[in-house]
Structure formats: C-alpha cells, structure tokens
Amino acid sequence: MDQFADLSATASPSSAAPAVGPEPLRYRVGGMDCPSCVAKVETALRRLPGVDAISLNYQSQLLKLTLDPAATPREGLEQVIRALGYTLQRLDGLSIVAADGTTIAEEADSAAGTPWWLSPKLRITLVIGLLVAAGWVLPWLLPTAEPYALLPAALAGLAVFGRRALLLARTGSPFSIEMLMVVATLGAIAIGETAEASVVVLLFAIGELLEGVAAGRARSGIRALTALVPRMALLVEEGGARAIPAARVEVGQTLLVRPGDRVPADGTISDGRSDLDESPITGESVPVTRGEGDTVLAGSINRTGALQIRVTRAAADNTIARIIRMVEEAEASRAPTARFIERFSARYTPLVILIALLTVLIPPLVAGADWQTWIYRGLAVLLIGCPCALVLSTPAAITSGIAAGARRGLLIKGGAALEAMGHMRTVAFDKTGTLTRGEPxxxxxxxxxxxxxxxxxxxxxxxxxxxxxxxxxxxxxxxxxxxxxxxxxxxxxxxxxxxxxxxxxxxxxxxxxxxxxxxxxxxxxxxxxxxxxxxxxxxxxxxxxxxxxxxxxxDEPRPDAARALARLRALGVRTLMLTGDNARTAAAIADGLGIEVQAGLLPEDKLRAITDLKQDGPVAMVGDGINDGPALAAADVGVAMGGGTDVALESADAALLGSRVDGVADMITLSRATLRTIHQNVVIALGLKAVFLVTTLAGVTGLWLAVLADTGATVIVTLNAMRLLASRSALR
The missing domain is CATH 3.40.1110.10 (Calcium-transporting ATPase, cytoplasmic domain N)
Known part of the structure; x- marks a missing residue:
C-alpha cells in the first residue's frame, strides 16, 4: 500500500484525537545541505493532506508549516521527513521538545546541529569504505572471489541510496541525484563494471559527507550571532545578585553587568556609567559611553564600570534574537538569480537525461559502436547531469553575504535587496538623523x-x-x-x-x-x-x-559622513541629499560634505524625486525609517538608519544597525563581492560539467570522476561562497 494511503488510514476519525483544526508547527531538519534538499522535502510535504504554509530554509534548517492532524497525524508527517534521510527535532517556542513533551535544549544551541563526526553520513561512508577496502584485499586471499569482491560495497550503497531514491520518486522528485546515482550504479553492475559501481557509491557517500561539512561551516554566521548572548545573567535582588539563565530573563527585572561581561538582554541603564563595545551588533568599532536612562543592546560588551540594567525585552525578542530571525527569513527568500537558476535546472536535468539516453543509443545504432562502451559513457553522462552544484551556486553566496553583513551591523533583508545594492546608480540620503547626528x-x-x-x-x-x-x-x-x-x-x-x-x-x-x-x-x-x-x-x-x-x-554632520560619500563616489555612485529643511541650512551641510542637495521637500516631494531618479537607473534611499516612509518604499532598496531600534530592524529593505553612513558603501561593496562570487560559482558549476562531459564522451574519464563533477563542484562553490564570511576585504 502506498505510504500516503497508510498515513491517511492512520488519521481516520476512529483512531485520531478530536480535531482541533490546523496548528502551526516548527521543526529543525538536520542533514539539509543545499536547496535541492529543500525542494525534496517541500515536494513530499505538499503531497500530504492537511499540510499548508510550508516554509523551509536549508541554511537555518528551520521548517515552519501548519498541519491539520485530522487529515495527517503529526507522527506521519515526521515519518515522511525521516524516511527521506533527514533528522528531525520539534521546536516549541525557543526550546526543542522531545517526543514525550519534555524540553531538552534551547533552540539557539540546536543551530549548530550534529557534528559531522557523529552524523549518519559518516557512518554510511565508513561502512561503504570498509566494504570497498575489503573488496580490494579479498582477491589477494581468495583469487576466485575477484569478480564479486566489490559487489557487497555497491549493494550496500544501493540499499541506502536506492531506498531514498524510490521514496523521493514516490513523493514527487523522480529526477533526484539519488535516482541518477542508483541508475548509474545498477547499469555499471549490469555491464560487469562492479569495481566502478563500488567506487561510485563510495564517492557519492564521501561527497554527501563533505557537502554536510561545508554547509555546517557556512551556517557559522548564525551561530556567531547566537553566541553573542551569554548563557547566564546576574539578577539583582535584595542582598545581592544571583545567576539565572539568560533565556529566563523577564521584562522589568534588573540585571547586574560587571566590567568585561556581555549584556544579557536589551534594556535601559538604571544605575551606573560605562563604555560599551557594541561592535558585535552594530559594527561600530569605537566604544560608546552609556549612562543612566540610555538604552543598551544584548550582546554588547561592558568595558569599564558596573551597570544595573532594567530589562525591556525578553530573550525571545531581544535585538540578537530579532536579527537572527530576520537573517533566517532573508536567507529563505530567493534572490532573482536563484529563482532563474532553479527554473533553469528544472529543465536542465531532464535534458541531460535525454542526452545520456542518446549517448547510449546513437553510436551503437548509427555507427555500430560497442554497446557496453557507450552504455558506460551514457551512465557517466547521467551522473554529470545532476544540478546540485548549479542550484547551490547562488543561494550559498547570498546566504554568506547576508550573514557577513549581519556580523558587521548591515542587516539586509533578502537576496533581492543584496543583489540590487550592487547595481545602484544613485544613493539618496535624508539629512537629519542620517547624514547628521540627529541630535540638534x-x-x-x-x-x-x-x-x-x-x-x-x-x-x-x-x-x-x-x-x-x-x-x-x-x-x-x-x-x-x-x-x-x-x-x-x-x-x-x-x-x-x-x-x-x-x-x-x-x-x-x-x-x-x-x-x-x-x-x-x-x-x-x-x-x-x-x-x-x-x-x-x-x-x-x-x-x-x-x-x-x-x-x-x-545639527552637525556625522563624523564618517564625508568619508562615506567619498567612498560612494569612488564606487561610481551618484549621491544626493533630499531634505525637508530649508535651502540655506541644507546647502551649508551639503557644501561641507560635497553632496548634491534638493531642499524644502515634503514627503510627497521626496517620493516624486525618487521616482524621477529611477529613470536614470536603480536608486537606494537612506533615511530614518519614519518620516521617509514613502521614499524608502519607492526606492529600489530602502535603507533605514538606526542603532538596533524597532524601526531600523523592521522597516525598509535593509538597516544600518550602527547608524554609520559608511555602512551604505560597505553594503554596496559587499553586494558586488557577492555578485562576483555568484558568477564564479556558476562558471565553476557549469565549467566542470562541460569539461567532464567532453572527456567522458571521448572516453578519457569514467564513472567515478563523473561523480566528482557534481559532488566536487558542490563543495567548491560552497567553500568559495564562505570566503565572504571569512574575509573583511569583501567590505573594502
């Protein structure tokens, strides 16, 4: 009986709990290493009755959906995901909840996932590797076993990946890499190339393991943000202070932050004065002095004096938590280039399968060539055709770019905004609070x-x-x-x-x-x-x-405003001030900064100015996110200024958390570096396939190198994208 029929039977009214209607669910799905994994899971879930509003991000490994348990029980949904080869942990609020309903860990801790050396992929790779090694050694001990010595390794790989391929085919993904690999392995066994078949499954297992390692490294951006909040906080009580978990801090409580400690929660200083290093959150390299009544952000480092802070936001809603949520949402949004490549790959894979079939049939039928030789080459073409590296080329770079920006106080809300910033021809600035300090x-x-x-x-x-x-x-x-x-x-x-x-x-x-x-x-x-x-x-x-x-x-200009505008001009970007202030005041500021100015503008005038500027190319608008709402919305990319405020985090397409004008130039430079990385990744993905396609058809390379054409390219494009995380030169 079909698996989904079984699930429907399990969900019959006589056996299910009373219907309570659709409920929102959140899971951490382990083992997803590329967008192809997302497509497999989403396709399978869409075939389940009662499943709706599916949102899945391979970088954060976070799955959100609504489920009607009367149509599909939760256990059945979880069974399908696990059967696809992924691990699953149900999330409840900020905690991971075990099957018995007990809280076993904080969500932030789970972001790191299972270490690669404890993953099932490593166990599978070791088992197949030992069988391959045994297959090479056995003929030395028992020469008569040579024709069959490597068959157990090939069959072990088929048992693991074949089961997954069949399930993926039944759940709507017939052209998966698993299916292509299984067909190639079975074909190799059928034509007597048992050694090639065993090496193919081994290399495939190694490739999956390496993809998982690379993907885990790429997730380090989110883990670095999570680690900014200390695990413990000092709660001020009568007679002293006691340590409590930072995740349990409540609004209204008073916390003690000693010199050298990280601030455990967003709040307001109720007593004390100190220098705070906010660079981990805002990217501002110079410590700022904060005193009684000033706002402090979770993750900041207290440098000098002791502070008492009255908590204004719970752990689930502090600045770091909101940045993480927004970065995860940004990573989940598909950039225009990524959407194009996904559409391209959907047609590319069937085309390659057709080419592989023609490779098998045409030479023997037309020229009388040897069937075994061309079946072998056709199987190799089949493996070359997997689009994993190509599909991953763009989102890997976009994700690394977004995470690199977040580490430096540049919150970019999606791949579309990150891509667009690199194409800006004009950047328009509000004056008060943007180019100036905003403290007249x-x-x-x-x-x-x-x-x-x-x-x-x-x-x-x-x-x-x-x-x-x-x-x-x-x-x-x-x-x-x-x-x-x-x-x-x-x-x-x-x-x-x-x-x-x-x-x-x-x-x-x-x-x-x-x-x-x-x-x-x-x-x-x-x-x-x-x-x-x-x-x-x-x-x-x-x-x-x-x-x-x-x-x-x-109001005086910000210290970095003149330098920032000079950097933008050096990048070939036109700069313009749009302000509601009078012409003389605006001119006095503009002359000092060396920027064009349009003054005396009402909100509708700024909107009209942005519309006019867009006729000459893409335009970004930088403002405070409040009075400049229409202009921010009308621009190709709206950038809000703010030191971690609600407005800066939730309005516009991007935000400069440190209120540094220099951040606009950093954002454009980061975008251009990301676009260069995308182009490099596409060339690597398609270039390797083209090279191996030619060498395979010429008989120079075989099945096992065909596997490397995909798994190797996947690892290369991931590591190339991670350079955006590792290097500060992307912002210079």
Whole structure:
C-alpha cells in the first residue's frame, strides 16, 4: 500500500484525537545541505493532506508549516521527513521538545546541529569504505572471489541510496541525484563494471559527507550571532545578585553587568556609567559611553564600570534574537538569480537525461559502436547531469553575504535587496538623523510675543512624546531651563509640516517657516535668512495662527559622513541629499560634505524625486525609517538608519544597525563581492560539467570522476561562497 494511503488510514476519525483544526508547527531538519534538499522535502510535504504554509530554509534548517492532524497525524508527517534521510527535532517556542513533551535544549544551541563526526553520513561512508577496502584485499586471499569482491560495497550503497531514491520518486522528485546515482550504479553492475559501481557509491557517500561539512561551516554566521548572548545573567535582588539563565530573563527585572561581561538582554541603564563595545551588533568599532536612562543592546560588551540594567525585552525578542530571525527569513527568500537558476535546472536535468539516453543509443545504432562502451559513457553522462552544484551556486553566496553583513551591523533583508545594492546608480540620503547626528541643539530663540518660558513651554508641550530630532532638542532645552510641563490634548502631526495640539485652550503649532507662512503668520524673514545662512534649522511657534517666536537648532554632520560619500563616489555612485529643511541650512551641510542637495521637500516631494531618479537607473534611499516612509518604499532598496531600534530592524529593505553612513558603501561593496562570487560559482558549476562531459564522451574519464563533477563542484562553490564570511576585504 502506498505510504500516503497508510498515513491517511492512520488519521481516520476512529483512531485520531478530536480535531482541533490546523496548528502551526516548527521543526529543525538536520542533514539539509543545499536547496535541492529543500525542494525534496517541500515536494513530499505538499503531497500530504492537511499540510499548508510550508516554509523551509536549508541554511537555518528551520521548517515552519501548519498541519491539520485530522487529515495527517503529526507522527506521519515526521515519518515522511525521516524516511527521506533527514533528522528531525520539534521546536516549541525557543526550546526543542522531545517526543514525550519534555524540553531538552534551547533552540539557539540546536543551530549548530550534529557534528559531522557523529552524523549518519559518516557512518554510511565508513561502512561503504570498509566494504570497498575489503573488496580490494579479498582477491589477494581468495583469487576466485575477484569478480564479486566489490559487489557487497555497491549493494550496500544501493540499499541506502536506492531506498531514498524510490521514496523521493514516490513523493514527487523522480529526477533526484539519488535516482541518477542508483541508475548509474545498477547499469555499471549490469555491464560487469562492479569495481566502478563500488567506487561510485563510495564517492557519492564521501561527497554527501563533505557537502554536510561545508554547509555546517557556512551556517557559522548564525551561530556567531547566537553566541553573542551569554548563557547566564546576574539578577539583582535584595542582598545581592544571583545567576539565572539568560533565556529566563523577564521584562522589568534588573540585571547586574560587571566590567568585561556581555549584556544579557536589551534594556535601559538604571544605575551606573560605562563604555560599551557594541561592535558585535552594530559594527561600530569605537566604544560608546552609556549612562543612566540610555538604552543598551544584548550582546554588547561592558568595558569599564558596573551597570544595573532594567530589562525591556525578553530573550525571545531581544535585538540578537530579532536579527537572527530576520537573517533566517532573508536567507529563505530567493534572490532573482536563484529563482532563474532553479527554473533553469528544472529543465536542465531532464535534458541531460535525454542526452545520456542518446549517448547510449546513437553510436551503437548509427555507427555500430560497442554497446557496453557507450552504455558506460551514457551512465557517466547521467551522473554529470545532476544540478546540485548549479542550484547551490547562488543561494550559498547570498546566504554568506547576508550573514557577513549581519556580523558587521548591515542587516539586509533578502537576496533581492543584496543583489540590487550592487547595481545602484544613485544613493539618496535624508539629512537629519542620517547624514547628521540627529541630535540638534537649540541655539537661538527669537521672541515675537510673550517670554522665553512661554515660548519653550508651549513648544515643548506640543512636542511631548515625539521622537523627531528637532522635537528632542526642544524638549531637552525645556528640561534644561526647568520649564514646567503643560498639559496637551488633541496632539497630531502633519509630516514634513508641523506638530500641533491644544495647550491651555490655545491651538499651538510648531512647524517649518514654510508652514507658518502658508498659515498667514508674520515672520521676520531677514532674521530667518540670517539663521539659515549659519546652517541652522528654524521652526516657528504659532498660537491660534499668530507667531509667538522662532526656535533655531543646529545639527552637525556625522563624523564618517564625508568619508562615506567619498567612498560612494569612488564606487561610481551618484549621491544626493533630499531634505525637508530649508535651502540655506541644507546647502551649508551639503557644501561641507560635497553632496548634491534638493531642499524644502515634503514627503510627497521626496517620493516624486525618487521616482524621477529611477529613470536614470536603480536608486537606494537612506533615511530614518519614519518620516521617509514613502521614499524608502519607492526606492529600489530602502535603507533605514538606526542603532538596533524597532524601526531600523523592521522597516525598509535593509538597516544600518550602527547608524554609520559608511555602512551604505560597505553594503554596496559587499553586494558586488557577492555578485562576483555568484558568477564564479556558476562558471565553476557549469565549467566542470562541460569539461567532464567532453572527456567522458571521448572516453578519457569514467564513472567515478563523473561523480566528482557534481559532488566536487558542490563543495567548491560552497567553500568559495564562505570566503565572504571569512574575509573583511569583501567590505573594502
């Protein structure tokens, strides 16, 4: 009876538990070494009734799906995956749950998987290798056994891989590498090439083992991120501190972080001051000083003083955990080149099978050539035709590129974004908080009515709760001047124009000079021009439409902004500043940085500017992820600035976790290095096959070298992709 019929019978209403509807499941699938493995598992699962929303990533080995246990029991689903030759561990939250429901390990620990020296692949390789060795030795002891001495090794390989090939064929993958290898091995035995058959299965087993080792090395990027969070944390209690698992830290608890310790959770400093090395998360090489009230990120290294940190995010939601989840999602998304190669390989494999068949038939039938010779060569062509190395060539490079970026504070959310960055012709930047520090300070107050205290009090009331850099400057000035807070209601913001609210019965607006003039307010334009000429941003404060005064703030460029823009120009990329600030202030910043500028832009103006720029080629937009939403979305790649904030992690196509402008040039350089690696991998994969195809048809190489044409190429393209992880030169 068909296996799936058996599963359906197992799921009959009389034997199954009461139906509870589809449930989400998560598994760690061990032994997946390439996208072909993903295709095999996905194809098999789609044939099971009640299975939906399948998401599988070979790099993270994470399988997500929804299952209706009334249609297919969970045990039946797990049986199918294990029968394909993969190991399986069910994940529950952040823990791996054993069959009896007990928690046996943390998910982070499982990311490393089973060491290769303990894997079933090594055991299979050793068994076949010993049988091959015995087959070569036996004829010395028993000469009459020579014709059959290597047959046990070939049959052992067929028993292992043949069973898997048949199951893959029944589950919708008839053209698997296992099937091609089994057909070639059976053919070799049939024509009396038992020695060749045994070497083929041995090399195939060795190749699978090496692929697993290389894939495990390639997963080191995620494991390196996971290792940033310490296993233990010091919980502050009355009378001292006690150690608890970092995974059990709860929001609201206070932790002690001593000098030299890693920060175990995202939080806010409640006591102490210290220098923190945030380079593992943000890529910022210079330690930053943090004090009471400042935010700290899990994984940062405390360099100097002791800190007490109030936890703001649980372990499952800290910065490292969210980066890991987003990198895994990015790795799972297929890049355009990868999708093209997958479509190509779907047609390529049947074509090669046809070529192998013609290789067997045409020479003997047309030219009367020897059947055994051309059957042998046709079997070799069959092995050469496996597309594993070709299919792996792109995702291996994309995955390594994404992981290399994440290690350096460059969070790229998918292969499409990584590919696109290398083709950028123009990079447009927001000004405030992007090219500048985003920490302006109030420099001038120009009173038109009332007092300084009234002006600052009304402005601060309207800006309360806002995260805009100018709002923070006004609130900081009010706090420094001890201006008492005023209650406000009906707060709202007009993006790019003004913030407003009702304060002590008056409608107060804090907005741009342009907005104030449009409202009909009377302003001293000569004073405005003088302040703007000095590179300051001027906002007007209105009460019931009447101008109360002007507030001028100034924001300095980031230390690395000029260097970053120079690097982009050296890469052949045009740079442009798009800002809502006035022309004089924008020009003062732009002149110092050597960048083109378009000023006085509303959000819709920035959107229109991006649309116009795209006519000359791909455009990236770099902004803070809040006010620049339309422009970020319209660009070919939107890049958000932010030091690990929710906005930086969850908006746009990429994020610079360290708020380093230099990261944009790093991202483009990394993308170009990744594209070069993809091109190299495709040449290696197709080039080796072409060489071995010619030499096989010419009779120079045989079956065992044909196996190396695929398994060897697979290992080579994986190792080549891993260079992106190992070398910092990819960013320079």
């Amino acid at each position: 300070q109030v420099t001038d107050l120009v009173l038109l009515s009332g007092s300084d205290g009234t002006l600052m009090g009304l402005a601060a009331a309207v800006e309360t709760g806002s995260s805009h850099p100018i709002a923070r400057a006004i609130l900081a000035k009010a706090a420094a001047e001890a201006v008492p807070p005023r209650p406000v209601r009906e707060q709202k913001a007009q993006p790019g124009r003004a913030a407003e609210g009702i304060v002590i019965g008056r409608r107060v607006e804090v907005g741009s000079v342009r907005h104030a003039l449009e409202r009909g307010a009377s302003l001293p334009l000569d004073r405005v021009e003088a302040l703007e000429a000095a590179g300051k941003t001027v906002v007007a404060v209105l009460a019931d439409g009447q101008a109360l005064g002007l507030i001028a703030v100034r």
